[in-house]
Amino acid sequence: MTEILPIPSVPRSQTAWLTPSCVASPDKKEQVSQILKTVNLFNHRFSVRSGGHSPNPGFSILQGEGLLIDLRKINHIAVSSDSKIVDLGPGARWGTVYAKLDxxxxxxxGARIPTVGVGGAFLGGGFFHFSGQFGMAVDNLKSVEIxxxxxxxxxxxxQQNxxxxxxxxxxxxxYGIVVNYKANTVPVKNMWYQVGQYxxxxxxxxxxxxxxxxxxxxxxxxxxxxxxxGLESTTLGFFYSExxxxxxxFDAFxxxxxxxxxFTTNGTVQSLTDLLGGVAAPGALRHDYRAASSKVDAQLYKDVYAFWRQQADAVHNSTGANMTFTLQPVPPxxxxxxxxxxxxxxxxxxxxHQWWTTLVDWTRAEDDDAVRAVPIATEQxxxxxxxxxxLHVPYLFLNDASRDQNPLASYGAANLQRMRTIAKKYDPGEVFQKLQNGGFLLSKA
Ligand SMILES: Cc1cc2nc3c(=O)[nH]c(=O)nc-3n(C[C@H](O)[C@H](O)[C@H](O)COP(=O)(O)OP(=O)(O)OC[C@H]3O[C@@H](n4cnc5c(N)ncnc54)[C@H](O)[C@@H]3O)c2cc1C
Structure with missing residues (x-):
């Protein structure tokens, strides 16, 4: 029986706190099917949420008339008898996944921070420490159920679809609501890592x-x-997959x-994930992130950093906002x-090349525009x-993209057109484009 929750569960960032008129929390795929049939029948506006980690307003929640489909109860983690495959429910979180696989x-x-949800992270590609070795999280999928x-x-x-x-x-x-991700596991549990402050x-x-x-x-x-x-110091982590x-x-450093x-150790993926989870900004309620990319060039990195530093310090002094300047290496x-x-x-x-991102944390709603102006200007x-x-790279990593960015368009015209054709084939009534409240939708790309 689908449970109708009286109080909507809360996403991680207060920028995304809204109150839908109705919340459904299915625990079986058949219930998700019933819910979508009802949405279709009554032309109901809806949002889908897995981990609720997106800070983009209206992406995984909605305000007023409409239905929040909260997938937190579909959170299974089932490992095959030979440990080569794992079935993951979208409502599971990566910290729990790595702990079980250990x-x-x-x-x-998957994602590198333990509280991020499985459902949303896969749909944006999924960047992990060892994506340079194994590809993005989605490249290691065997199948999905949707x-x-x-x-x-x-x-x-x-083989199918x-x-x-x-x-x-x-x-x-x-394209639909994913209710199971079947992923190939990788032979990485024990690893070397070193983390230091500079x-x-x-x-x-x-x-x-x-x-x-x-x-x-x-x-x-x-x-x-x-x-x-960060504004106070810099964290450098060196990770080796065995x-x-x-x-x-790492001799260049x-x-x-x-x-x-x-701190140097031979630990496990889980111990590293726990360590990284502990460095998330405590206290701040409002969050944003943003994406930009470039080719490899030290002078470019230093020039954009100098620009960001000046802006970020000034806004920190006037609002208390904290922000990071993060470069994610993407090898060929x-x-x-x-x-x-x-x-x-x-x-x-x-x-x-590199994917730049910034995690922005602040507290007061009245500071939203001033704080967000820093990542926007830095991207420019x-x-x-x-x-x-x-040295320009137009690609925008969807999982780091802010509400006003257009990552799907950055995939290239041919891929975008193919995605539109496929979406139309599996959703001819364009329910996911017209009734879904928000998200990086093809209709807006
Ligand atoms: C601190 C922090 C660290 C992060 N680290 C990483 C990282 O290491 N690697 C990485 O790749 N990303 C990372 N991310 C980005 C993260 O993967 C995305 O924000 C992702 O969307 C979160 O997934 P979720 O399930 O928690 O999100 P939600 O907010 O629940 O959903 C995000 C979007 O996906 C849709 N959606 C969710 N589940 C489904 C489903 N089952 N079917 C259909 N649509 C669905 C929602 O409608 C929404 O549009 C990080 C984000 C933060 C804030």
Whole structure:
């Protein structure tokens, strides 16, 4: 029986707190099917939520007349007897997934922060520490089960509905409600990692080292670097997908001096996820993120960083907002793995580049515009400087994209057209375009 909850559950960011007139919380795919049939019959506005981690207003919740379909109860994590495949319910969260898989001595590609939901992360592609080695999370899917707009429950895989399977892999909430992700596990549980804090004065040297590493050490696909520049200090993480002493792949960073002794261990994916979960900004209620990309170039990184720093410090002083300047390395092997494993619509560039993002945390609604102006201006600076220097990459990673960005259009005209054709085939009445409240929809791309 579908439970009708009296009080809507709350998304992580207060920017997305709205009150729908009705919340349905199904625990079976058949109930999701019934709900979509009802939505269709009565032309009801609706939103779909899995983990509720999107800070984009109206994407996974809605205000007033309409139905929130809250998938939190469809949260199964079922590992096959040979540990090669895991079935994941959209309502599960990645921290729980990695904890369970640890006991089977395998891993799976998903999001890096434990509270992020499975459902939304896959639909935006899913970037993990070892995406350079194995591709995006969606590239490691074997199949999905999806409830279409007319309530029909279908499987999509290489063998069945292969066009739909391709489109789901990063194509956003445009085709139906996914009720099961069947993913191939990867043989990564034990790993080497090192995490350290660095002074703000070291940032230019860190950006030099990062660009140098992207051009040299990043050819070792087992190695990746997390770089999060905050207002007070900078965090650098070096991650290797198997146990090691210090891998030589990170030599480009050897001359940097940390603020305190770095934390080095041979741990597990779960222990790293727990560690990263603990660094999320405590207290702040409102959040946003934003995406931009560029080719590898130390001077570009330093120039955009200097621009961001000035703006971010000023807004921090006037509003208390905290924000980060994060570069995510994308080696050529990421796109190669995507093609090798069947392809996806994302159109990730084949050469080494970076995905910039920023996590923005603040408290007062009256500061929304002033705070969001910083990431917006920084994205414009990336575009302006990278275009002028021949370093522009138009790609926008959907899972980092803010409400006013257009990641689906950045996948390229041919992929966008193919996604539209597939959406029309599986949802001829355009229910997901017309009745769904928000999200990165093809009708708006
Ligand atoms: C602190 C932080 C860290 C992050 N780290 C990562 C990371 O490491 N890697 C990464 O790839 N992303 C990361 N993200 C981005 C995250 O993956 C996206 O915000 C994602 O949309 C969250 O998924 P969710 O299920 O929690 O979201 P929700 O808010 O529930 O949903 C997001 C969107 O997906 C739709 N949707 C959700 N489930 C379904 C479903 N089953 N069927 C159809 N539509 C559905 C919703 O309608 C909505 O449009 C991070 C975000 C934050 C805030």
């Amino acid at each position: 006991s089977y001595n395998v891993g799976v590609l 409830v279409l707009a007319d309530g029909k429950i279908v499987e999509a895989s290489v 292969s066009d739909l399977f391709w489109a789901i892999k990063g194509g956003g909430p445009n 002074a703000t004065s070291e940032v230019p040297a860190i950006l030099d080292a990062f660009a140098k590493w992207q051009k040299t050490g990043a050819s070792d696909v087992k190695a990746t670097v997390a770089l999060i520049i 146990p090691a002493t210090k891998p030589a792949s 050897n001359s940097l001096t940390p603020l305190a002794p770095v 092997n990421l796109a190669r793995e995507g093609s090798r494993k069947g392809g996806n619509p994302m159109g990730v560039p084949k050469e080494a 600076k990336w575009v302006e400087l990278s275009k002028a220097r021949g």
